[in-house]
Amino acid sequence: xxxxxxxxxxxxxxxxxxxxxxxxxxxxxxxxxxxxxxxxxxxxxxxxxxxxxxxxxxxxxxxxxxxxxxxxxxxxxxxxxxxxxxxxxxxxxxxxxxxxxxxxxxxxxxxxxxxxxxxxxxxxxxxxxxxxxxxxxxxxxxxxxxxxxxxxxxxxxxxxxxxxxxxxxxxxxxxxxxxxxxxxxxxxxxxxxxxxxxxxxxxxxxxxxxxxxxxxxxxxxxxxxxxxxxxxxxxxxxxxxxxxxxxxxxxxxxxxxxxxxxxxxxxxxxxxxxxxxxxxxxxxxxxxxxxxxxxxxxxxxxxxxxxxxxxxxxxxxxxxxxxxxxxxxxxxxxxxxxxxxxxxxxxxxxxxxxxxxxxxxxxxxxxxxxxxxxxxxxxxxxxxxxxxxxxxxxxxxxxxxxxxxxxxxxxxxxx
Amino acid sequence: xxxxxxxxxxxxxxxxxxxxxxxxxxxxxxxxxxxxxxxxxxxxxxxxxxxxxxxxxxxxxxxxxxxxxxxxxxxxxxxxxxxxxxxxxxxxxxxxxxxxxxxxxxxxxxxxxxxxxxxxxxxxxxxxxxxxxxxxxxxxxxxxxxxxxxxxxxxxxxxxxxxxxxxxxxxxxxxxxxxxxxxxxxxxxxxxxxxxxxxxxxxxxxxxxxxxxxxxxxxxxxxxxxxxxxxxxxxxxxxxxxxxxxxxxxxxxxxxxxxxxxxxxxxxxxxxxxxxxxxxxxxxxxxxxxxxxxxxxxxxxxxxxxxxxxxxxxxxxxxxxxxxxxxxxxxxxxxxxxxxxxxxxxxxxxxxxxxxxxxxxxxxxxxxxxx
Numbered sequence: 001x002x003x004x005x006x007x008x009x010x011x012x013x014x015x016x017x018x019x020x021x022x023x024x025x026x027x028x029x030x031x032x033x034x035x036x037x038x039x040x041x042x043x044x045x046x047x048x049x050x051x052x053x054x055x056x057x058x059x060x061x062x063x064x065x066x067x068x069x070x071x072x073x074x075x076x077x078x079x080x081x082x083x084x085x086x087x088x089x090x091x092x093x094x095x096x097x098x099x100x101x102x103x104x105x106x107x108x109x110x111x112x113x114x115x116x117x118x119x120x121x122x123x124x125x126x127x128x129x130x131x132x133x134x135x136x137x138x139x140x141x142x143x144x145x146x147x148x149x150x151x152x153x154x155x156x157x158x159x160x161x162x163x164x165x166x167x168x169x170x171x172x173x174x175x176x177x178x179x180x181x182x183x184x185x186x187x188x189x190x191x192x193x194x195x196x197x198x199x200x201x202x203x204x205x206x207x208x209x210x211x212x213x214x215x216x217x218x219x220x221x222x223x224x225x226x227x228x229x230x231x232x233x234x235x236x237x238x239x240x241x242x243x244x245x246x247x248x249x250x251x252x253x254x255x256x257x258x259x260x261x262x263x264x265x266x267x268x269x270x271x272x273x274x275x276x277x278x279x280x281x282x283x284x285x286x287x288x289x290x291x292x293x294x295x296x297x298x299x300x301x302x303x304x305x306x307x308x309x310x311x312x313x314x315x316x317x318x319x320x321x322x323x324x325x326x327x328x329x330x331x332x333x334x335x336x337x338x339x340x341x342x343x344x345x346x347x348x349x350x351x352x353x354x355x356x357x358x359x360x361x362x363x364x365x366x367x368x369x370x371x372x373x374x375x376x377x378x379x380x381x382x383x384x385x386x387x388x389x390x391x392x393x394x395x396x397x398x399x400x401x402x403x404x405x406x407x408x409x410x411x412x413x414x415x
Numbered sequence: 416x417x418x419x420x421x422x423x424x425x426x427x428x429x430x431x432x433x434x435x436x437x438x439x440x441x442x443x444x445x446x447x448x449x450x451x452x453x454x455x456x457x458x459x460x461x462x463x464x465x466x467x468x469x470x471x472x473x474x475x476x477x478x479x480x481x482x483x484x485x486x487x488x489x490x491x492x493x494x495x496x497x498x499x500x501x502x503x504x505x506x507x508x509x510x511x512x513x514x515x516x517x518x519x520x521x522x523x524x525x526x527x528x529x530x531x532x533x534x535x536x537x538x539x540x541x542x543x544x545x546x547x548x549x550x551x552x553x554x555x556x557x558x559x560x561x562x563x564x565x566x567x568x569x570x571x572x573x574x575x576x577x578x579x580x581x582x583x584x585x586x587x588x589x590x591x592x593x594x595x596x597x598x599x600x601x602x603x604x605x606x607x608x609x610x611x612x613x614x615x616x617x618x619x620x621x622x623x624x625x626x627x628x629x630x631x632x633x634x635x636x637x638x639x640x641x642x643x644x645x646x647x648x649x650x651x652x653x654x655x656x657x658x659x660x661x662x663x664x665x666x667x668x669x670x671x672x673x674x675x676x677x678x679x680x681x682x683x684x685x686x687x688x689x690x691x692x693x694x695x696x697x698x699x700x701x702x703x704x705x706x707x708x709x710x711x712x713x714x715x716x717x718x719x720x721x722x723x724x725x726x727x728x729x730x731x732x733x734x735x736x737x738x739x740x741x742x743x744x745x746x747x748x749x750x751x752x753x754x755x756x757x758x759x760x761x762x763x764x765x766x767x768x769x770x771x772x773x774x775x776x777x778x779x780x781x782x783x784x785x786x
Contacts, residue, residue: 316475317508319495320579321569322525328496331521335512 059388063167069110070097074163091139099132170389206352225307286362299344306340342409424448432480459630501570509554516550540572654702681742687773707772708748719767
């Protein structure tokens with residue numbers, strides 16, 4: 001009886017369906033288990049990594065200062081059409097806000113914020129605020145009497161723009177753009193376009209460092225991966241040794257080596273190659289040297305690991321098939337080393353993009369990169385909006401670089 | 416077998432010496448001629464120098480002394496890519512980043528063959544190894560046997576003068592190996608190209624070759640057609656390396672013409688062919704193939720040896736007896752009898768063989784097979 005039943009269920013379609021659903025159930029259980037295992041890490045990443053980044057990046061577009069310091073004005077000017085000067089109620093609101101804010105010492109912040117948009121605005125605000133509590137109706141005339149700029153429509157337009165909770169100001173500024181009086185986006189005058197230079201310089205320095213690391217690292221990795229002698233480990237050790245020392249110390253060591261009375265200049269003068277010490281520090285040369293030194297292991301390690309899996313026999317085989325040694329290398333070996341090469345190059349490029357310490361210590365003013373801007377705005381100037389916008393630009397540049405790498409190399413089945 | 420006598424050798428090794436450290440000779444004063452169209456197998460245990468000789472021919476290794484000639488021209492110092500030889504490696508050495516078709520087209524590309532011709536010839540080569548429909552696959556998507564076929568196609572597609580195979584079937588399982596042996600043999604007949612084949616598998620060598628060169632310790636001990644190597648080994652090493660052999664060690668007590676008599680350790684005397692011209696008093700060893708050992712319940716002739724069956728092993732097409740023979744070790748005999756007629760274990764028997772099947776060779780020693 002039971003045997004017949006089994007036979008019946010084994011034949012026909014029913015078991016196939018149940019098999020599929022069984023498989024799905026098993027798969028789902030496996031996925032849930034997997035998810036459970038990575039859940040702590042995901043939570044950790046979200047709390048420690050993603051949320052702070054999003055929060056910081058929000059600074060790049062948020063503009064709470066004016067709305068908080070001048071709440072009535074912000075409310076009154078919201079619906080202003082921007083064609084004629086605002087009405088008496090708006091002037092009154094501003095006068096009252098300024099009077100209160102002066103008392104509470106909150107107007108300075110709003111003044112600074114407004115000054116980002118139109119220079120001179122801070123002094124205008126402070127100057128008006130000092131006498132705001134003495135003003136009488138009609139407020140419009142009183143304010144224009146205090147400073148005639150209150151009769152110019154462009155100041156009110158800037159005020160209206162700054163009073164909104166979100167602003168494109170910092171993002172535009174870091175891209176060397178601005179809004180003109182009518183709100184259209186235009187380039188800033190050439191003599192004030194300074195921020196994009198940091199971006200192109202970062203990309204250029206990173207690309208150069210990557211290429212130089214490749215030129216230096218490829219032969220090193222090749223030698224270490226394929227030599228039969230113990231020299232391979234020695235070379236690898238020499239490349240990896242700097243890993244054990246902090247970046248700061250390594251960079252400082254380069255300062256000792258490269259300075260005017262440093263070891264390198266002494267050596268060159270000693271052997272009579274130069275008469276005067278060379279300027280080796282605080283220029284692009286020093287930046288390259290120090291960055292390559294720090295970043296080389298990141299290229300060599302993935303490349304070395306990859307190369308060790310490539311049989312040398314392939315080169316022999318290519319040779320027996322008629323390829324010259326160089327051609328055998330180029331058509332057979334090199335393509336097989338691409339996964340390691342692109343992984344290493346990507347690592348070096350992206351790490352280099354965010355470099356701060358090394359260019360700051362051994363570079364000149366013309367060698368600073370995007371991270372320098374972030375530090376400047378965040379720690380020196382205290383303009384968190386600009387700091388966040390610059391950081392955002394760095395993040396976008398990194399993500400775009402990654403995407404480009406993937407497009408160029410990932411399409412071939414690598415990475 | 417081919418008649419090769421009147422053609423000039425395509426490959427000649429003359430007095431080849433090879434050493435890596437200056438102390439140990441990998442190859443020693445080695446001479447070998449290979450005829451046009453011949454299938455020559457270099458057979459020997461690992462470390463006997465056979466692969467080294469092949470790598471010297473391919474151009475991957477330099478000789479320490481002597482010269483290599485191809486069609487009468489010196490090959491020394493000619494780099495591998497100018498030698499026009501096809502090499503098939505044990506590990507296939509297919510390029511993993513190229514499809515099967517690109518792999519096969521690779522040598523043609525290196526030679527600047529026009530695109531259309533490359534496609535046609537690659538297609539034809541793939542067809543020859545029955546891999547036509549696998550052209551777009553990547554090597555990693557193929558089984559071991561398929562990969563080796565592609566490697567084969569890649570080595571024949573540019574019609575090299577000599578094809579070198581370095582244990583090409585070593586990584587395959589037994590069934591597949593036997594199938595590929597036959598396919599390679601057919602390919603050889605179709606192409607007529609000279610093939611130099613390296614293996615340590617004696618049955619492979621016997622199946623495939625026109626001639627076998629048996630290597631040991633950097634020297635060729637014997638070279639000849641498979642039947643000659645198997646039936647008429649010229650030393651104990653060859654007799655033991657190729658096929659199974661019973662060894663009867665002893666001292667020569669009498670010699671007449673090309674026959675001689677050997678007295679074993681226990682005093683029993685046996686007779687056989689005196690291959691190496693051993694003289695009375697010399698130590699020697701007689702080699703007898705298991706299939707030539709005859710078993711009888713009665714003592715039918717004077718030089719039969721007393722023995723006892725210690726093991727009966729059924730092999731399907733034959734039965735193998737393990738015998739305990741006083742004065743000799745590990746003696747076996749093959750019988751084509753049916754299992755029901757088999758002798759029982761513990762049976763006392765007499766063993767003997769025809770005089771010409773016992774070959775008196777050099778004595779076995781620690782350095783086994785030193786000629």
